[in-house]
Structure formats: structure tokens, C-alpha cells
Amino acid sequence: QVQLVESGGGLVQAGSSLRLSCVVSGRRLSTYAMGWFRLPPGKEREFVAAINWSGGNTRYADSVKGRFTISLDNAKNTVYLQMNSLKPEDTALYYCAAGTLSYPLSNRDSSYRYWGQGTQVTVSS
Numbered sequence: 001q002v003q004l005v006e007s008g009g010g011l012v013q014a015g016s017s018l019r020l021s022c023v024v025s026g027r028r029l030s031t032y033a034m035g036w037f038r039l040p041p042g043k044e045r046e047f048v049a050a051i052n053w054s055g056g057n058t059r060y061a062d063s064v065k066g067r068f069t070i071s072l073d074n075a076k077n078t079v080y081l082q083m084n085s086l087k088p089e090d091t092a093l094y095y096c097a098a099g100t101l102s103y104p105l106s107n108r109d110s111s112y113r114y115w116g117q118g119t120q121v122t123v124s125s
Helices: none
Strands: 002-007 010-013 018-026 032-039 046-052 058-060 068-073 078-083 092-100 112-115 119-124
Touching: 002 092, 002 112, 018 032, 018 092, 018 119, 032 068, 032 078, 032 112, 046 068, 046 078, 058 068
Parallel strands: 010 119
Antiparallel strands: 002 018, 018 078, 032 046, 032 092, 046 058, 068 078, 092 112, 092 119
């Protein structure tokens, strides 16, 4: 069993930055891939980024490449999503997830078994 708790969302203006955090608890965390997904209003949930616990492998959605960075702190069991140059279209409920470790890292939500409760990010124009 894995528990995930996200934080760091908020209301910001376009061009701003935010850092989301996901505190992870459970056993054998190194055997999981960690991902960030988002649910935009009126749309389906979509992949944002993923990382393995060694930090050596990452994967990003094309829409966030060059603007978002996923990272983790093993000592704190925390996964981060640094979001820069935010756009109104980044507005969504952001979820942290833990799932099947594969290479390349999966961008499919069906590969992720454990989910946090989500944190809202709203970007105004």
C-alpha cells in the first residue's frame, strides 16, 4: 500500500511559477514509478511527467517540456513538480501517482495504481 499527499497548488498569473509536492509513504517505494497527471476542466485526465526513484529516468508530456521539471528527494520521500512559465491552459487538478516501473516510464494512467487526492492549480490570463 502506498499513500500520496499533494500540496502546493494555488491561483497564479500567467508566466508565474509554482512547485507542487507529493509526500509518499509505503513500502518498497523504489520499485514504483512516480507520475504527475492533471485533470483540466471539461477534459480527460492527462499525463504530465514521470520519474523513477533513482532520478535517472524522466518523461514529460510535449505540452510541458522545457517548462516543467519533475524531481524527487529520497530522504524526504517527496516528489516535486516545478512548473515555470505557467499558461492558462495549465489550469487543472494535479494528481501524484505511483505505479508500475517500466522503461520507458509509462504515460498511461492505467499503469499507476495509487493516487493522491489532487491539488488545484489555476492560472489566470
